[in-house]
Structure formats: C-alpha cells, structure tokens
Amino acid sequence: MKDQLPANRQNAIKIFQAGLQAVAPGAAIKNVCHLDQSILSVDGQKYDLDTYSSILIIGAGKAGSSMGKAVEDILGDRISKGLIVVKYDHLEELKTIKIHEAGHPVPDQNGLEGAQAIYRLASSAKEDTLVLCLISGGGSALLTLPVEGGTLEDKQETTQVLLSCGATIHEINAIRKHLSLIKGGGLAKAVYPATLITLILSDVVGDDLDSIASGPSVPDSKTYADCQAIFKKYAITKDIPESVRRHIESGIAGNIAETPKPGQEFFRKTQNVIVASNFNALLKAKEKADELGYNTLILSSMLEGETREVAAIHIAIAREIHSHGYPLQKPACLLSGGETTVRIQGNGKGGRNQEFALAAAIKMAGMKNSIVLSAGTDGTDGPTDAAGAIVDGRTVERAVKAGLDPQQYLDNNDSYHFFDKLNDLFKTGPTHTNVMDLRIILIL
CATH class of the missing domain: 3.40.50.10180 (Glycerate kinase, MOFRL-like N-terminal domain)
Structure with missing residues (x-):
C-alpha cells in the first residue's frame, strides 16, 4: 500500500486552518x-x-x-x-x-x-x-x-501554583476574579x-x-468559599501566598464585599x-474534512481533563476505527476541541497540545497511515513558540532510531524538546484568534 503519511499530514493542517478561518x-x-x-x-x-x-x-x-x-x-x-x-x-x-x-x-x-x-x-x-x-x-x-492590599507578585505566584497543579481554567479564573x-x-x-x-x-x-x-x-x-475549596481540592493551600489566603478568608468571613x-x-x-467559539471552528473543520473525503465525527467541543488521559481515550477510539471500522469507516477523521490540563511533574518544556501529541504517539505506535495534530488556535502552546505538534504511527519508531526515549520525555513534561529533535513541532506564529484547542485524528 502506498505510504499515505505525507498527504495525510498536509490534510490535517488544511483541516486545522479551515477551523481557524471560521473564528x-x-x-x-x-x-x-x-x-x-x-x-x-x-x-x-x-x-x-x-x-x-x-x-x-x-x-x-x-x-x-x-x-x-x-x-x-x-x-x-x-x-x-x-x-x-x-x-x-x-x-x-x-x-x-x-x-x-x-x-x-x-x-x-x-x-x-x-x-x-x-x-x-x-x-x-x-x-x-x-x-x-x-x-x-x-x-x-x-x-x-489586584484588589486593595494585593500585589502583582502575589498574583504571579498564585497563577504559577494553579497552572502547575492541574486546576481547570474555570477554577483558575474563580480565584483570579476574587483577587x-x-x-x-x-x-x-x-x-x-x-x-x-x-x-x-x-x-x-x-x-x-x-x-x-x-x-x-x-x-x-x-464565591470566596469556592476559592478556598479549590485550594483544598488540589492540596495547595500552603503554596498560596499568605496575603492571598488572608484575603479569601476575610471574604468568607464577610469582612470584604463579594x-x-x-x-x-x-x-x-x-x-x-x-x-x-470552539464549536464554530470544529464545524468548519468538519466541513473541510468531509470535502477531503474523510468520514468525520466531532467528538466534543467541551473536552477537559488530564491531557494524557484524554489522549489515551482519543487513541482508543482511533484504534477501534482502525481495527473494526467503528464508529466510522476508514478513511476517518475524528475532531475534538476544548482545553485539557497538564499536571507538571518534571522540569521540561512544553504545553498541553504537545503533551497530548506525545502521549498519543506512544499509544498509537504501529498504526500505519494515521495522524494526530493537536494545536492551540492562538498559535501558542504553553511557554513555547509552537502551537502544538503533529505525530503519526511511526513517531515512536523514528524517535527510538534517533536515540530518544518517548516515555522519558513525557515523564519529564519535555514534549517540546522531543518534537524539536524530530522536526514535528507545529508552528503557526500568532493567529490573532483564540478559541481553545483543536485536535485532528486521521485514520486510513
């Protein structure tokens, strides 16, 4: 069978770009x-x-x-x-x-x-x-x-703690609003x-x-009580600046207006x-995927959760399609949107989309002629110059031949340097829009 990877990579990018144009x-x-x-x-x-x-x-x-x-x-x-x-x-x-x-x-x-x-x-x-x-x-x-008595440094430190613990954007913003x-x-x-x-x-x-x-x-x-509950949920109360904790406690006590x-x-x-919104982007992406000849399914525009777990679920569905033609016949395109979170345990560099792509690459090893593109619609993934990354069923094989251990890079949250070495970073520059992330999976 003729190798379809180069054409599929270009099609994944075309589908992503169509989604961008819609927003x-x-x-x-x-x-x-x-x-x-x-x-x-x-x-x-x-x-x-x-x-x-x-x-x-x-x-x-x-x-x-x-x-x-x-x-x-x-x-x-x-x-x-x-x-x-x-x-x-x-x-x-x-x-x-x-x-x-x-x-x-x-x-x-x-x-x-x-x-x-x-x-x-x-x-x-x-x-x-x-x-x-x-x-x-x-x-x-x-x-x-910042509220009266608050400082920029307090907000910086609090933001870093929330980003690192895996809190959702809803939870992070609940704290931000009360500061x-x-x-x-x-x-x-x-x-x-x-x-x-x-x-x-x-x-x-x-x-x-x-x-x-x-x-x-x-x-x-x-409410202020919601903020305190978030600190307790992630066991980060002791990591939050003392002045921020006091402010939240004063709000709960009714000493500060809600x-x-x-x-x-x-x-x-x-x-x-x-x-x-993200759903508008997904609809246009689906339209483009249909035009390119794929049987297309939008999974959801509202996906949240830990990035690696979400990646595992996506690839499980892709494997079902690859092996049994269910819920779609090949050639197939799975689309999803939303915003996952990364629990930082290592000291590497990357973002949720690059981490998604790396976790997906490990799970999809050996799936010939299959592609995953995960990228932020704003053109920026975490503290990097990449929007995300693009992988396929041979990414792990290529990495091993290059002397790279994919799991080691994943464990160190170092997806950026992994993909940089393989030339698989997806870079768009600033897109001047932002409706969360788009994930595109193509299966032949």
Missing part, C-alpha cells in the same frame, strides 16, 4: 455588528449612536488587535478613544485604538499598567457614553488589577451607568460568560455577545 475575529465581529447610518445593530439589538456623547473601546486578550481593527472598520471616526491590552507581538496596525502589550499566561508589570489605564478609561465613562469591550482568550492574565478589581464584573461596575457592549471570542469550555477572561463584564457565579452578583444594578445596561 477569525474580524469576520466574526462583522457577522454580529452592522452599522446603518447612525444605527448600530449588535446581535439584533439596536443602538442609535447619535444619542451618545462619546464611544470608548476597551478590551483585553490575544485576539484584541484583530477585534479592534474590525470595530474600527465598522465605526471609523465615531470612536473617541480606545485601549486594548494584548499579548506581546500579537499586533495589528490600528488608527484610533491604542494597543498595550503585556505578559501571558503569567501577568507582568506591563499588564498591571495596562489594566490600570483601562480601569481609568472605563471609570471616566458618563451616562451617555457607549463603551465597547472586546474580550478574548488571555484576558485574565492581561487584565491584572481583582476589574474581573468578575468589576469592569461593568466601573463603567456604570454608561452603556456597555461586550463582544467575546470564547476560549472556555461551555462558553461560560463569567469564565471567559474571568468575566469582567458579567456577574460572578463564584464580587458583583446577578441582579445588581451594574448589569442593567450591558449586552454580552459571543461572536465565535
């Missing part, structure tokens, strides 16, 4: 926002721009620059002022809106300064001001504004009584509004719209 921020925003003379329609809700004294644009996230460009295309010189915080090098050339670069996933001083500037701009809004907030993945780290003036509805509180429209590119499983970028414009469903909750006046003049 391009510019097109997504223009699908829900339309301007007809002075009437701005946002997901069917109409605003007469002539009734507002000024229009402010604020926001944060990896897709912020592209989202800002789309809003400038729509509103033009009606925009009075704007500021968006983005991850370093995630840039577009804008006319009116200023871009402020900062650190992600661990917040830095630039993020603190950017959040302070956005908070001042939001607080300057008057009752007849229209504020458009542009939120995308990464916004939690990029909008860093911030701007998250968990804090931005809506600062803007009120102005009108606030938030356009959101979802990078959270289930598209929960109060988890995306830690919900700066929506009510917070979590984050804004449903029904409060701050949300009376707000509209929140998800413009694109």
